[in-house]
Amino acid sequence: MFDFLQYGFIQQAFVIGLALALSASLLSPFLVLNHQAMIADGLAHVSFAGIILGIIFSGEPLYIAIPFVIAASLLIKYISTKKTINGDAAIGLVSSLSFAIGLILIKKGQGFNISIESLLVGNMFTATQTELILSISITVMIALFILFFYRPLLMMTYDENYAKFSKIKTALLGYILAGLTAFFIVIGVRTIGTLLISALVIFPSVISSQLTKSFKDTLWLGIGASFIIVILGVFIAHPLEIPVGSTIVVIYSFLLLILLLTKSILRR
Amino acid sequence: MIDYENVSVSFGKFNVLHDINFHVNQGDFLHIIGPNGSGKTTLVKLLVGLIKPTSGNIVVKDGIHMGYLPQKLNTKTNFPMTVQEVIYSGFQKQKLIPSKEDLKLINDWLDQMEIPQLMNSSMAYLSGGQQQRVFLVRALISNPDLLILDEPTSALDPSFREKFYQLLYRLQQEQKMTIIHVTHDLTDAVKDDCMTMYVDQTIKFFGTYKSYQEFEHRGHHHV
Numbered sequence: 001m002f003d004f005l006q007y008g009f010i011q012q013a014f015v016i017g018l019a020l021a022l023s024a025s026l027l028s029p030f031l032v033l034n035h036q037a038m039i040a041d042g043l044a045h046v047s048f049a050g051i052i053l054g055i056i057f058s059g060e061p062l063y064i065a066i067p068f069v070i071a072a073s074l075l076i077k078y079i080s081t082k083k084t085i086n087g088d089a090a091i092g093l094v095s096s097l098s099f100a101i102g103l104i105l106i107k108k109g110q111g112f113n114i115s116i117e118s119l120l121v122g123n124m125f126t127a128t129q130t131e132l133i134l135s136i137s138i139t140v141m142i143a144l145f146i147l148f149f150y151r152p153l154l155m156m157t158y159d160e161n162y163a164k165f166s167k168i169k170t171a172l173l174g175y176i177l178a179g180l181t182a183f184f185i186v187i188g189v190r191t192i193g194t195l196l197i198s199a200l201v202i203f204p205s206v207i208s209s210q211l212t213k214s215f216k217d218t219l220w221l222g223i224g225a226s227f228i229i230v231i232l233g234v235f236i237a238h239p240l241e242i243p244v245g246s247t248i249v250v251i252y253s254f255l256l257l258i259l260l261l262t263k264s265i266l267r268r
Numbered sequence: 269m270i271d272y273e274n275v276s277v278s279f280g281k282f283n284v285l286h287d288i289n290f291h292v293n294q295g296d297f298l299h300i301i302g303p304n305g306s307g308k309t310t311l312v313k314l315l316v317g318l319i320k321p322t323s324g325n326i327v328v329k330d331g332i333h334m335g336y337l338p339q340k341l342n343t344k345t346n347f348p349m350t351v352q353e354v355i356y357s358g359f360q361k362q363k364l365i366p367s368k369e370d371l372k373l374i375n376d377w378l379d380q381m382e383i384p385q386l387m388n389s390s391m392a393y394l395s396g397g398q399q400q401r402v403f404l405v406r407a408l409i410s411n412p413d414l415l416i417l418d419e420p421t422s423a424l425d426p427s428f429r430e431k432f433y434q435l436l437y438r439l440q441q442e443q444k445m446t447i448i449h450v451t452h453d454l455t456d457a458v459k460d461d462c463m464t465m466y467v468d469q470t471i472k473f474f475g476t477y478k479s480y481q482e483f484e485h486r487g488h489h490h491v
Contacts, residue, residue: 033347151362158349162357162406165316165336213390214350 004238012132013124016191017234017244019139021226023184025204026142029218030177032205034157035087039076040198042091043182046072047189047197048119049102056109060130065186072098073182077175122193124234124244135187142180149173154215192245200226203252210259229255269294269332269414269446270315275324277310284310286470288324294413295444297437298463299477301454306468308450309339312416315448328414333360335412337403339419339450349391351378351402358406377405380435382428396423404432411443418450426456433457 004010031037050068054061076094080087106114146153155163156170163170181201188197204222212218233248240247270292277285285307292298302308313319314326316336335358355374356366366374371387378384381401391399400423407415415436421429433456439445451457454477458464464480466473473483 033344147364150364151357154353155357158344158347158354158357161318161338162336164318165334165338166357167317209346209348212348213388215348215353218348 009125009127010234010238012127013191013244014231014234016127016132016135017124017230018227019135020184020188020191020200021230022223023135023139023142024188024200025222025226026146026219027177027181027184028201028203028222029205029209029215030146030153030157031181032202033209033215033218037198037202038088038091039073039178040181040185040201042076042095043069043073043185044189044194044197045095045102046098046182047186048194049098049105050186051119051189052102052105052109052114055112055114056105062130062134062186062190066134066183069182069186070179073178074175077178081171119189120194121196121243122189122191122245124191125238127191131187131190135191138180138183138187142184145176145180153177158215192248193243196245196249199249199252203229203249203256207252207256207259210256210263225255269296269329271325271327272314273325273327275314275321275326277307277314277319278322283469285467288467288471290465290471290474292446292448292463294329294446295440296463297440297447297459298449298465299454299458300448300450300465300467301452302467302472304452308467309418311467312418312448312450316416332413333410335407335410335415337407337417337420341399341403345392347392350388351386351391351394352388354391354402355406355409358409360410373409374405377409381405382431397425397428400424401428408439412445414446414448415439416448419452420449421451421457429456 005014027040031039046069047065050065050072051061053068054064058064072094076087076090079085079090079094085093106116152163152168152173155166155168156173160170184201185197188200192200204226205218207225208218208221212221229248229251232251233244236242236251237244237247272288272290275285275288276283288311300308300311310319314321315328316334352366352371352374355377356362356370359366359370363370375384375387378386381404383398383401386394386398386402391402394402400420404417404420407417421432424432436447436449437459440447449457454464458477460476460478462477464473464475464477465471466480466483473480475483
């Protein structure tokens with residue numbers, strides 16, 4: 001049953017999967033518990049346009065897509081600091097505009113052989129070496145950022161006003177967090193897909209916070225859970241010839257459902 | 269230690285504070301009172317830097333370390349956060365992992381606040397009064413030079429409220445801590461020689477509590 005592990009492309013899929021699982025679960029509590037879960041979803045839509053632009057204008061789409069999406073994430077962050085537009089509306093505005101641009105570009109760029117399906121669901125098994133290197137790089141960057149700024153980030157997530165009072169540069173940290181999230185999302189869209197990548201960010205802390213009392217444990221349990229689920233996802237998806245991303249989301253949902261049911265039974 | 273110089277704050281056309289001038293010395297215990305919507309909270313938010321004045325200046329002596337208890341306590345339910353994690357965010361120097369001494373200090377404060385053994389409890393499961401005590405410890409644990417409390421006792425029961433004010437007076441006397449206290453209920457907080465400010469958009473009264481009683485007796489703030 002483990003025969004398929006000898007193939008290079010499967011090993012590569014594992015490394016990318018685990019790197020993305022680690023990045024996503026490290027970002028997860030800082031976004032989800034701060035009511036910013038939808039920023040991941042919005043940026044995935046932006047990536048859709050970014051990658052199409054990249055395909056049209058460059059041999060390696062990520063070189064255009066990554067700066068494009070980072071710029072969009074900073075724009076979302078900036079708009080949401082203005083009191084006239086709410087954060088969730090800002091995400092909706094920027095992401096639907098990008099998606100619209102992406103669809104227009106596909107129509108006009110038909111000579112470039114762009115597959116909408118591959119953009120929507122992604123493919124881990126066809127990842128390139130560049131994607132492998134970039135997914136490891138973004139994981140290292142996110143891990144270092146959270147290691148060095150864990151306490152300020154925690155304060156900012158839990159109680160932003162108190163963090164400001166404590167002279168923490170909440171705006172700067174927020175922009176860096178948004179930029180790193182954007183970088184992660186672009187890589188994730190290529191492998192997990194536009195429609196599913198946000199699940200990788202949202203599920204870990206939604207699931208782990210059902211079981212934990214502390215922020216620290218929520219972070220660790222989220223990392224553990226996402227590792228196990230990504231590995232399970234690859235093992236189940238490959239023999240059944242179904243998309244890995246979708247499999248991961250279905251397993252996550254099952255796990256959450258079981259947890260919620262168990263909790264409600266225990267509470268009776 | 270603190271100077272407000274011609275400070276005004278307006279949100280759009282709405283004037284919250286107008287031409288505020290006062291001075292606080294080190295070791296003062298200042299009570300700020302006033303009706304709802306009078307600008308009391310805005311007055312202290314200016315001091316902790318959460319709001320910028322529309323005009324005027326607030327001058328605070330250099331190198332002052334502040335402790336702050338906000339009026340609106342964080343009530344994010346479903347946020348996994350232990351008492352220890354909340355209090356540790358009040359430390360001036362925070363490490364990735366708190367040291368044994370830091371944890372002992374937190375424990376001692378929890379004892380003093382009569383909520384022992386709550387160190388590793390989830391904030392979400394505490395009562396309003398217990399949460400308020402945790403946030404008080406967060407404000408006090410770094411031993412600030414200036415302590416700013418915005419309605420600190422709203423969720424506390426009367427017997428503990430009294431003990432809490434005794435603790436504040438002890439900190440003021442023994443450590444020369446400067447305390448600014450916003451409240452709508454002075455009765456169990458005040459001593460005759462405390463400074464008292466009655467604010468309602470402007471400062472209507474500023475002086476000792478003893479003289480404030482005469483001011484109140486004349487019914488000035490009901491006009």
